[in-house]
Amino acid sequence: MQVLKIATAGSVDDGKSTLIGRLLYDTQSLTTDKLQAIEAKSKANGFDYLDFSLATDGLVAEREQGITIDVAHIYFSTGKKSYIIADTPGHVEYTRNMVTGASTSQASIILVDARKGVVEQTYRHFFINNLLRVKDVIVAVNKMDLVDYAKDNFEKVKADFQNLIDKSDYQDQHITFIPVSALNGDNVVENSNNMSWYKGQTLLDHLEALDAQDVYEKAQARFPVQTVIRPKKDEYHDFRGYAGKLYGGELSVGDQVTILPSMTSSTIKEIFFFDQKFDAAGRGSSCTITLTDEVNISRGDMIVKSNEIPKVDKQLTATVCWMDNKNLNPGTKYFIQSGSTRVLAKVNEIFSSVATDFTGEDTSKNSLALNEIGKVQIQLSKPLAFDEYSNNKASGSFILIDSQTNTTSGVGFIA
Amino acid sequence: MEVIEKTEIKNKERQILEVNALESEAIYIFREVASQFERPVLLFSGGKDSITLVRLAQKAFFPAKIPFPLLHIDTGHNFPETIAFRDKLVKELGVELIVRKVQDSIDQGKVIEEKGKYASRNGLQTTTLLDALEEFKFDAAIGGARRDEEKARAKERIFSVRDDFGQWDEKNQRPELFDHLNGKIELGQNVRVFPISNWTELDVWNYIKKEQIEIPSIYFAHKRKTFFRDGMIWSAEDSVVHREDDEIVEERMVRFRTVGDMSCTAAVLSDATTIEKVVQEIRNSKISERGARIDDKRSEAAMEKRKQQGYF
Known part of the structure; x- marks a missing residue:
């Protein structure tokens, strides 16, 4: 249903x-x-x-x-x-x-x-x-x-x-x-x-x-790897499955794919769901993929079609909704998490706060308080594969986690 | 388990994986728990929800084994059918089962047995559970609670952080957005994880039917010696419930909709002897599932209070 x-x-x-x-x-x-x-x-x-x-x-x-x-x-x-x-x-x-x-x-x-x-x-x-x-x-x-x-x-x-x-x-x-x-x-x-x-x-x-x-808007396929499945059983001795949830579009056996952020390429060999094999997986499915080549893939990497590469960068701009009692100030370090990827990040700059009544932006603000929405620039400690939010909601959004309290302090929509 | 080559069976007709949104979400959650935590554990009661969890966990990690143990908090008031079922399932899966008993908590003087005709060990489980989490240093406990069960549970997160005392701070919960599950915790804290949060009772039953998952026999209609109390049907087949003299025992055709502690789980009249009939019965039912849970009837905020103290 x-x-x-x-x-x-x-x-x-x-x-x-x-x-x-x-x-x-x-x-x-x-x-x-x-x-x-x-x-x-x-x-x-x-x-x-x-x-x-x-x-x-x-x-x-x-x-x-x-x-x-x-x-x-x-x-x-x-x-x-x-x-x-x-x-x-x-x-x-x-x-x-x-x-x-x-x-x-x-x-x-x-x-x-x-x-x-x-x-x-x-x-x-x-x-x-x-x-x-x-x-x-x-x-x-x-x-x-x-x-x-x-x-x-x-x-x-x-x-x-x-x-x-x-x-x-x-x-x-x-x-x-x-x-x-x-x-x-x-x-x-x-x-x-x-x-x-x-x-x-x-x-x-x-x-x-x-x-x-x-x-749903039409979008490109994004497969962030949650975990690598290695059964260590005789019958699956060499099995290396990449488990994740597929966002945006469809992936099929035979698709040429690129692994991010390393940019290595391979081809989809099999698509598993539990004990059954499929020729293709649709948007939203939690499946397990095997590749034709032995490549180094771990949690947080993203598998995409080779002709649909997202941005890979150590810097991004986003609209952020602040959810913490402690204000967001420039220079503060947070963990940025998007799906299975989590990297340390620093909010470099707050450009403006955005009024939620369509009256525009206030560029004089230098911090964001609880429930405020603003435009920010974020520096990442490692390259991240991401999309604009308008192109893909899953790979275009993230949360910011306070590195001291571990609370979810804010949510961002990548521009 | 044998892998079925669907493509060959269907003569090269293209097989596209159809998405069951609830199943896909639950599998995603299981994989996040396994990756984000050091020592997760699956809370297994032998009830249909935890049996469903086990199937989803199997799917999430296939062909590998479920990468965490099961924990049963044994009240000592279990339906015997449930225990037999539990042991069989664990053997088939090849996973570790840990059992911790409420009786031990009572013997150690940590909790005091309730007295009187409504005495139940349901509330006492919390202490045994928290002790077990501490003993094994579990940092994530996966449970089968669903938001549709009860209105305090409707506010529960998928990753629900508990403090050193196992307490739920319902007014100060982390927001959960998209599929970005934040499992970062401090030492001493732990997380309760609810992969089937968004399932309804009917969703669970439909899934059991579709997947042909085996469940304990007490979920199906059977003859049982019972008596009426406060408009509900209680089992009289054991010494757990303290029956008063004027409460007359009669044999009735009943089944159970939830399988909690025997002292707080009422039966319903039913002739649903098969899974198809059970699904049909649930579909037509006018009483909610927890309507037969005596522990919830104690007060309107009964569940919220128990959850604050660290209940499942």
């Missing part, structure tokens, strides 16, 4: 948790015991409707404060697809959570309150989806019941949103507007009887119709 990961971001009052609860409820994904717990809790809190947010806010602090602090993962499936929702808070102080949620998602839902229209938070959500190049974005204009299902409110949101789209440099993004009432269920799973003027799909119908080509 196909798996679709969706990011949602929204503020406390947008009704995001209600929308997710509604999706679960209308797809019969809430089991009786969970539903009973929600009913009991809603009643205890004095609500006269079911508070679906109780299904998603998992930590004690979140239930106490009625807010979503962390990324929560919610699962439901239809007969056609399995869905994973990464649910994140929408406040500016949770920018890092939104970035985290969007990093593994192929689609995104941005909630807008039909009464308030496009607000500062909407700018930020769209900016992040733009920066992370989430290909399918759904703008769910919620609480239509509170504006008498008026088409005007919906059209106003569309028009205001167009201003943001005009500022975007990611023109291949698909953006769909859907008027919904999460509370009453209009256009979430069931078509609405209250908005005959809306001829489009319901939210779920839209998600169900999404295909791989709707959510």
Whole structure:
């Protein structure tokens, strides 16, 4: 079954948790015991409707404060697809959570309150989806019941949103507007009887119709080696398999390949998945490759097609989202990790901080604080094979690890 | 194991590896654990989730053996079927099995057995587990927890860092982005790793069916002496659960959806005697899997509290 990961971001009052609860409820994904717990809790809190947010806010602090602090993962499936929702808070102080949620998602839902229209938070959500190049974005204009299902409110949101789209440099993004009432269920799973003027799909119908080509950009094959498999068994005496996950494109037996960063070349001899051999492996598969030549390959090396070589350099520029309480200052050393590669690095220069509301860059900044986004130049201790993020998300992104605390301090998108 | 030359069987028709996203993700995680840590261990309970983990680990390193041992924290309240199954599996795989017993922790005075009709050893496991991790200097413990099981688990990372005391600091977790898993830790810290975080119960069952993975017989419907308590069905076939006099024992057709400690795992009425019927039953079920876990019913935050203290 196909798996679709969706990011949602929204503020406390947008009704995001209600929308997710509604999706679960209308797809019969809430089991009786969970539903009973929600009913009991809603009643205890004095609500006269079911508070679906109780299904998603998992930590004690979140239930106490009625807010979503962390990324929560919610699962439901239809007969056609399995869905994973990464649910994140929408406040500016949770920018890092939104970035985290969007990093593994192929689609995104941005909630807008039909009464308030496009607000500062909407700018930020769209900016992040733009920066992370989430290909399918759904703008769910919620609480239509509170504006008498008026088409005007919906059209106003569309028009205001167009201003943001005009500022975007990611023109291949698909953006769909859907008027919904999460509370009453209009256009979430069931078509609405209250908005005959809306001829489009319901939210779920839209998600169900999404295909791989709707959510993935075409990219070149990148195979970062995670580990070298040497069985030390008689029947596999000379076996040397390179195990990894394939990103971007397909690799086939017979392909001429180059190993980075050493730039040695060889040919793919076999492609294994468990105890079976295949002629080709597709994007996303965790397979094991053998080569025709004995070459020196270890963890962190990358196997690519010889006519599709990425950049190999000791210097890169990137947009970084900062996730640590300790500010990022020029000259500080971090480990940079991209997949299976980890090398020591130094942030040479911070060029600017970037506003998340499309108002531009501030070049006077010389450090980045928690939740800030900025453009930086990084010096690496060893050459790294990488792509521009817009060409390949896996080989075009990295995390920065604090060399003292070991925490993940930031994430970068290579320019 | 024999390698099947698929290309020859299918008369040179081009065989392209189809991607199962969840399986591929889990295999990727296993390979990262093996590479990033000095001494990983797979926590094996004999339940379907840890059996699934074993299959995924086999796939990740084939044709090599699984490069880490299995650790079973034995509460002494296991279903006998589970233990027999465990020993057979370990023999087939040729991997090392380490068993550490809760009874030993009790005898050493490290934990005190709970009393009364709801007495369970489930919570006591934490001490035995943490001691075992320390004894063998394991720096990564791989578990079969899934985010869909319970809402505190929904917030869990794939690489979840625990401090010297095994504690989970849920408000201060490392962000996890793309496939860049950060396994850097300080001496004394360890990491819990959850390769099937993103699987649902139905995903696990579908996988067991597709892969024809053998599982213990108690997952299938069978006749068992049981009694009702608090609307749930308890096994009466052993002395582990302290039954009250007014709780009447009857033979019923039941199966178990999770295989935890016998003292906290309730059965469900079922006539699903085959894997196909089990999948069908789960698909139609209106009760969540942990709905039959008595340990979760203690309070709304029961799991979060146990996790903070170092539970699985």
